[in-house]
Amino acid sequence: MTGSADAAPARTRAARFRHPSDGGRGPRPAVPLAAVAAAFTLAQLLLVRPGMGLGWDEAVYVSQVGAGAPASYFSAPRARGISLLVAPVAAWSSSTVLLRCYLAVLSGLALYLALRTWRGLFPPRVLTLAAALFASLWVTLFYGLQAMPNYWVAMGALAVVGAYLRAGAPPADRAALTGLAAGAALMGWMRPMDAVWVVLPLLAVGLLRRHRRRSAALLAGLAAGVAEWVIEAYVRYGGLLHRLAEGSAIQGGLGWHLAVVDQVRSLGGRTLCRPCTGALPAPLLTVWWFVLPVLAALALYFAVRAGRTTATALPLACAASAAFPYLFLIGYAAPRFLLPAYALLAVPVAAALLRLVTVAPRRRRPVAAAALCLGLVVHLAAQVTVLVHVAHGTTAGHRAWSRTADTLHRLGVRAPCLVTGDDALPIAFYAGCSSAATSGPNADTTADAIARTARRIPVATLVPAGARPPAYARDWPWVPAESRRLYYTLGRGEFPVRPGQVGDG
Template sequence: MAKTVNLPLVGAGRHSPPPTGRTSRRPHGPQWLALVALAFTLAQLILVRPDMGLGWDETVYVSQVGSHAPAAFFSAPRARGISLLVAPIASWSSSTALLRVYLAVLSGVGLFVALRVWRGLFPIRVLATAGAVFSTLWVTLFYGPQAMPNYWVAIGALACVGCFLRGQADRFDQAALWGVGLSAALMAWMRPTDAVYATLPLLFLVVCVRRWRSPRLLVALVTGLVAGAGQWVVEAYVSYGGLAQRLSDGSRIQGGLGWNLAFGDQMRSLGGRALCRPCTGDMPAPPVLLWWFALPVLAVLGAVIAVRARRGVATLLLLACAATVGFPYLFMIGYAAPRFLLPVYILLAIPVADALIHLVTAPGGGRRPVAATLVALGLAGHLVVQFAVLEHTVHGATVSHQGWADTATRLHRLGVKAPCMLTGYEDVPIAFYTGCSSVDTGGHNANITADALVRAGQRIPVGVLTTPGDKPPAYARTWEAHRVGRLIVYLAPAVQGGDAT
């Protein structure tokens, strides 16, 4: 019989049901969670093709540890956690398919662990449903196998809140303390600022609310945040002019953080736009947006249900952490990416699952079959919409990534081979696919001067990428122009005279 955690402050169930003396052969306890995690991994491998190729940001993170291309410029907002996460594969193999399989398996394991932490705080059926709700969102399936940090912030956030509640309920639970520290470190390792926002309610409780004060939990939480963000902070002083300067640069790169309602931007991104910047154009069709509006309504309903079931504090804490981690992405930036809100979605998944199960199982005479039918139809329609958006997004990403690979092939035919440099339009991903360094003389990724670039062009292949009709920079106007797919490349004297055909 699995142990149920008695949480006076959380209101979890205080009595375990008596043993029946019979052993069920059906999945029970963690086995349900394992099945959800396994299904999530398989869905990633089937629906998000492992050969999709690497995206723009992925090439930056992977290049830091891989040998396929020189390390791309690492801008101020980025953290190196995802680079270290992919290092066991990327450090010795350039296979994108192998990396995708590795990350899909790892993301499934992460989902299982994060849900497993909550066993005893909520019924298993709620946790399994929460895992299914979160893992069937198109944005979760799309980013689970990608070398991007947001999914891992989400996993760390859910695990951290669960371990925090367990540690608060049982001061002798050493595993909970370790869980708080490690999950906080995981978040800070991936995105330090997100980690701070996600843990603000936890820090507030252990510092400001007497009945929640726990020096051991505070030490575990702060130690985890410091351990995870330590390298990022040290790097700020070594390479970015200090912590304040790095934060300032990060804000500038993100368009200047300040009061800005980004709800409309986020809604526009729900149709499958990986990055909505500038976020213009029409809104997606209403069925694509419906789940986004239903999510907070169901989460609030879940909170009401949890309060009545004496586990209200746990649900309210989930909602509080979801609100703080989502705040900067909904109120402080002028663009959107659907992956930004992954931590919000996973924290809301448990209250939403609680509400759905209550609607289906609550006694109500003739209303219960009607509610169950409506919920089933709603979920079925939701899955159809999610998978349709996912298929559209995967197709678009695959075409885009293949375009970069084709451009790289044409550049190789022109003689642009390592060691080489590329600058200009989409230089970061194209340089990675070509095996070159990506360099820029201005903008957020400025890492070379025009004079240094011209001198390099006398020794090694150097190319300036532009779109048709755009003029090259002044230093490249005498360089030889070649058509490479949908782009024009101006080649320095070292490689002039090549043939892209």
């Protein structure tokens, strides 16, 4: 009888914690969520396509573990989480298609698992809609199958906040503490500074409310994730503060920069907006971005009225914290930077949208539901339009790099070899060469060092059309390569001349 009496309050508290329309914890409520995750994977493969080729940043990450090209210069802000994530494929295969398929499947699975962490906090239909909202953004679809860290920070953020909330629900949930540590480790593994910004509200709440176990799990996971990055700071970059300073310099100097308008400009399909000038995208492409904070405020309002403030306020606070540095502290924009914020906003925003339908008078609910569906269809059409445009342009750019690499091979520039100049890093990766730069964020050598290298192995220098080559390459033959001049030597003083291929330097 004593055991039953003690168990009853625990069951009552657990029932109060779970949403009244939770629908249970069995497998059936998870089926719609799994269907959205599977559709997300399929949409990536159909709309972005796995044959897109690797981008600049992807080449850096993949080259650290791949056998197809020497490791590219690894600048201070980067972390090695993505390199380790792609290693199971990249370490033994140079197939971009295989790598893309692997990442697409993995990203769909991660979306499902991250939102499953929220079960019991919100009804299954809210989590399903949240998955659909986040997965339908062009930036999510575009980066889900890429070897880039931002999507994985977003998944870690979702898991961390959901696990933090679940860990505070009676009865004690040890699995939630494990998920909390694992999500924090994933974020730290991928982008240490992003991880810190995401967890700041959680640490503040843990300190104020003395959530010792949750705070300990969060800090342990974060420490495990950033440990390699911190150790590498002392081994390669002269210490942690020096690495942070160097990373800030590469990003243009962290400080007060109003990048809100820059982020809006990037919504039209600019993967990197630096410098960020030009006209704003069409309103149809950006209206969702301005509606998002309104829906977030409505979600908080509904949560306060329902007496369930924490489950809504905490993800909103973490989303605001994650977005803050990219809206106010850097002088350029890339839409992928805000993926963690979008992921965290998806759950409360989905709850607000469904609540707007249910608060309407019963006779008008079908009209409200139809209006919501219509708005979502229009939004999806706009996102797919941008996605197709971005994927087409990116694929064309990557193919141009591949053609330049083929030109290098035809000229006899083969491994071991060195490529410098305009877009040297990705072209070198495609050609299987090393890359080097004498200026810019990837500067790692000098002109004299390149000249000495040219006496030993093949070296190519890519110069924009109309620009003068560096001094060490002025006597080298050149050929046109896309929109550039390709100056080259095969080393040991060899300058092969082929009729119709060599310019007048």
